[in-house]
Amino acid sequence: MKIERIELFPVVLPLKAVLTLPRGASRTLAEGKQNILVKMTGDDGTVGWGEAGPSRRWSSETTYSTYTTIKEYLIPVLIGRDPFDIAGLHQVMNTEIAPSLDAGQPIAKAAIDMAAHDLICKHLGITLQSWLGAKALDRIELSYLVSAPNPEKIAEVVQKGLDEGFKAFKVKVGHNPEIDVENMKAVMEVAQGHTVWPDANQGYDLDQALRMAKAFEAMGIELFEQPIPMTDVYGMKKLLNSTSMNIAIDEAAMGLPYLVELIRREAVEGVVVKVQKVGGIHYARQMCDLVRNAGMKLIGSGLMDAPIGFAAAVHVFAAYGIDYPTDLNGPQHLSDDYLAEPYPMDGQSAMVPEGPGLGITIDEDKVAALKLDLSL
Numbered sequence: 001m002k003i004e005r006i007e008l009f010p011v012v013l014p015l016k017a018v019l020t021l022p023r024g025a026s027r028t029l030a031e032g033k034q035n036i037l038v039k040m041t042g043d044d045g046t047v048g049w050g051e052a053g054p055s056r057r058w059s060s061e062t063t064y065s066t067y068t069t070i071k072e073y074l075i076p077v078l079i080g081r082d083p084f085d086i087a088g089l090h091q092v093m094n095t096e097i098a099p100s101l102d103a104g105q106p107i108a109k110a111a112i113d114m115a116a117h118d119l120i121c122k123h124l125g126i127t128l129q130s131w132l133g134a135k136a137l138d139r140i141e142l143s144y145l146v147s148a149p150n151p152e153k154i155a156e157v158v159q160k161g162l163d164e165g166f167k168a169f170k171v172k173v174g175h176n177p178e179i180d181v182e183n184m185k186a187v188m189e190v191a192q193g194h195t196v197w198p199d200a201n202q203g204y205d206l207d208q209a210l211r212m213a214k215a216f217e218a219m220g221i222e223l224f225e226q227p228i229p230m231t232d233v234y235g236m237k238k239l240l241n242s243t244s245m246n247i248a249i250d251e252a253a254m255g256l257p258y259l260v261e262l263i264r265r266e267a268v269e270g271v272v273v274k275v276q277k278v279g280g281i282h283y284a285r286q287m288c289d290l291v292r293n294a295g296m297k298l299i300g301s302g303l304m305d306a307p308i309g310f311a312a313a314v315h316v317f318a319a320y321g322i323d324y325p326t327d328l329n330g331p332q333h334l335s336d337d338y339l340a341e342p343y344p345m346d347g348q349s350a351m352v353p354e355g356p357g358l359g360i361t362i363d364e365d366k367v368a369a370l371k372l373d374l375s376l
């Protein structure tokens with residue numbers, strides 16, 4: 001089988017709400033969620049879909065960078081190649097765009113990786129989870145993402161999540177230590193008995209993080225996501241030795257070589273995996289295997305994924321049996337998508353779709369209606 005054609009469809013999905021990171025809103029309501037859809041067609045006519053959904057205040061890729069990288073550098077070296085040779089596809093992509101501490105524009109490469117996986121699984125008539133060779137779970141429980149400026153507002157947001165049936169809450173912190181402590185107290189009060197954890201997105205320095213870890217631990221919190229900058233290996237090690245909480249890394253776990261180095265330095269004990277940030281399913285499964293074999297806590301997450309990226313993540317996380325609530329918050333934030341039929345849910349758990357490949361059907365008329373104009 002050969003890759004005959006790869007087409008790109010930039011889309012913009014309307015947002016219900018914005019999400020605030022330490023650097024500011026991850027995207028504005030006016031920007032919407034801008035994604036580059038990849039349609040890969042094999043020489044037998046089978047079609048696979050992938051998607052790049054960068055978050056410019058979270059990592060260094062943008063809508064334009066993913067689009068031009070895929071169009072100008074990746075597609076030309078992929079046409080005519082065997083999509084079953086996923087490792088080979090990554091090898092030629094890495095020859096064109098060099099890997100760094102991450103896979104080298106991993107979100108752009110992830111879109112190709114997802115489309116190739118969807119294509120080969122559809123060709124074989126099997127689900128992506130079957131291709132991964134593990135069926136630990138048939139669903140993934142979603143957490144509710146909480147991002148609000150003060151205790152009163154944050155209590156309202158958490159109550160809204162509870163009313164919608166969520167049983168786990170991830171809270172964006174890393175802005176202002178004093179306000180963050182008051183906000184977390186408010187969350188813990190409203191969400192009593194439920195899973196709650198803070199994510200600082202690298203927003204604290206080491207001194208602040210040490211103080212925050214003490215405060216969060218005293219509230220009964222068990223997990224603290226990416227408190228300090230991803231490059232502060234000394235800080236990560238000192239922090240995890242200072243608390244009984246699991247200090248999980250997210251931005252620091254973009255690529256396998258750096259994660260291996262952190263394991264060697266005993267500076268990590270929990271890892272957040274995202275299919276897009278690591279460069280696709282090929283690397284996500286390697287990272288999951290590494291984390292599991294090293295006996296560390298494995299946590300699934302995403303980048304406000306639209307349904308293609310969302311489905312890929314659910315297949316991978318369910319294959320690996322990730323039962324800690326997962327921050328795949330696309331459904332919470334996106335008010336429209338390009339699916340022919342709604343994504344299968346059971347309450348606030350995302351089911352592993354049963355159809356071949358990613359198991360979702362793209363409505364190309366909807367894709368056309370959501371078109372994003374990227375002309376400069």
Ligand SMILES: [Mg+2]
Pocket residue numbers: 199201225226250251272301
């Ligand atoms: Mg995170």
